[in-house]
Amino acid sequence: MPQLPSNQRINRLLVVALVGFGATRALTIVVALVYNREEAVFELTNKGDATWYSGIAGNGYDHTMSRPLPEGGSLRFSSLAFFPLYPYLIRALAALGLSIGITGLIVTFFAGLVAAWGLFRLGECVRGPRVGVFLAILLGCLPGSVVLSMVLSEATFIALAVWALVWLLRDRILLSAIFCFFAGLTRPTALAVVAAVWWIAIPRLFRKGQSLRSLAASVLSVTGFLSYQVFVWLRLHRQATWFDVERTWNSNFDFGMNFLIELKQKLLIHQWVPYSIVAVLTIACVGLFISLFPLKVPPVLIVYSACAFVVVFGQTNYVPSRQRFVLGHFVLLLPIAIGLSKLRAWLGYGLLATAACASAYYGSWLLYDYPWSI
Numbered sequence: 036m037p038q039l040p041s042n043q044r045i046n047r048l049l050v051v052a053l054v055g056f057g058a059t060r061a062l063t064i065v066v067a068l069v070y071n072r073e074e075a076v077f078e079l080t081n082k083g084d085a086t087w088y089s090g091i092a093g094n095g096y097d098h099t100m101s102r103p104l105p106e107g108g109s110l111r112f113s114s115l116a117f118f119p120l121y122p123y124l125i126r127a128l129a130a131l132g133l134s135i136g137i138t139g140l141i142v143t144f145f146a147g148l149v150a151a152w153g154l155f156r157l158g159e160c161v162r163g164p165r166v167g168v169f170l171a172i173l174l175g176c177l178p179g180s181v182v183l184s185m186v187l188s189e190a191t192f193i194a195l196a197v198w199a200l201v202w203l204l205r206d207r208i209l210l211s212a213i214f215c216f217f218a219g220l221t222r223p224t225a226l227a228v229v230a231a232v233w234w235i236a237i238p239r240l241f242r243k244g245q246s247l248r249s250l251a252a253s254v255l256s257v258t259g260f261l262s263y264q265v266f267v268w269l270r271l272h273r274q275a276t277w278f279d280v281e282r283t284w285n286s287n288f289d290f291g292m293n294f295l296i297e298l299k300q301k302l303l304i305h306q307w308v309p310y311s312i313v314a315v316l317t318i319a320c321v322g323l324f325i326s327l328f329p330l331k332v333p334p335v336l337i338v339y340s341a342c343a344f345v346v347v348f349g350q351t352n353y354v355p356s357r358q359r360f361v362l363g364h365f366v367l368l369l370p371i372a373i374g375l376s377k378l379r380a381w382l383g384y385g386l387l388a389t390a391a392c393a394s395a396y397y398g399s400w401l402l403y404d405y406p407w408s409i
Contacts, residue, residue: 048164049155052171055387056151059175060144063184063395070399081136083408084356085186087114089135091122100275101283115267115280120220121188139186146190147183150174153197154365160204161332162373169372169383174365176390178312179358181398182409189362192222196339197365199228203235203335212236212252219259224363227342232256234338286352293351301354309355309405312397316361320344323367332369340366359409 067076081089091114101110121142129138151171158167174193175183183190195218202211215232218225232252239249267277281287298317301310324344327337347360375383401409 045164048168052155052168055172056175059391060184063398066395067399071403079402080185087117088122092125093135100280113280116284118221121191143190146194150194156201165376166372169375172387173368176394180394182359196228208252212255215256216259224346227339229257230342231335231339234335291348297354313357326370336366
C-alpha cells in the first residue's frame, strides 16, 4: 500500500477518531434501546440534572436561592447553580421549532464531536496523530460517558476546554483565552482552564512585545466565570452569590474530606454501584496523574489536570456525579492512549471496543435502573 502524504494521513486518522467516537455514542443508544424496550430512552436522557438544564432553556433562571415546592414541603433548589452557556445554546436552537429535549441532545452530540476533534489534536500535539485517535475514542468509553448522550453540559465543556489547551500548545494564547471565556460560562471546572492560561500568560507579562497580549489573555480567560458570578449576584438582588446558591445544594469546598467520608460509608454498607466505580476512578486519576511526569507531557497540561482534580474531588456535592465530572480530566487519558498506540492496531481497537461495550451497558443501567441523578 503506497504511503499517504502526511496531511492526507492525518486527515484520514481524524476521520477515524470522529467515526470511532460517534460509534461509541451510537452503541450507547442501541444498547439502551435493547436494555429496556418498555421505556423511551430519549426521555431518560433528560433525567436528574438534565431536567434543570431543560428548565433553564425553556423558562430562564430563578430569581431566588430556593423556593417552596408548589405542593408544599421542603424547599426547591435554585436553577442558578447551573451555568448558562449550554442551556442557552439549547434555547437558541429550539427557536427553530424543535423540542427542548431533542435540541439538547443535538447540542450535546455536536459538542461531543468538537470535543473528539479537539482531543485528536491534543494527542497529535503531544505524541502524534495515532495517539490522538485513541484519545478521542477513549472519551466515549469511560464509565460515565453516557452523559455525552444526555442533556448535560459535559460535552460542551470538554469541547471548549480541550481546544483552549490545544491553542495553548500551539502558542495561540488569545485564541485559547476566548475558548476559556466560554468554558467559564459552562462549568466551574473552567477554573482549571484559567489556571492553564495563566501558567503561560503570567510569565510573559514581563517580556517585551508580549505583555499586552498576555495581559489581555489573562483577563479574558477568567471573565466568563466572573461574569456569571456577577449575574447571579444581581439576580439575587445583591444579597447572595453563586457560592451561596451552591451551599443550598450541599456543595461546598473542603478539599475532599466529605467526599472520602461518604464514599467510605456507602462502600461499607455494600452500595457498590456506582460508588465502587467512583472509588476506582479516583484511584485511577491519581495513578494516571503521576504517570504524566515520566511521559514528559507539556507542563501546562499537568497544571490543568492538577487544578481539575482539586475542583472536582475537593467539593462536597453528590458523590456519584464524580463519574461524569471526571470526563473533564481528559488529559489523564493520555497515558492510556499512548499505551494503546504502541499495541498492534487490532489489539488496540479491540480493547477500545470492549471498553465501549462495557460503558454502553453500564450507561444503560444508569439510565434505567439507577433512580437518582447521574
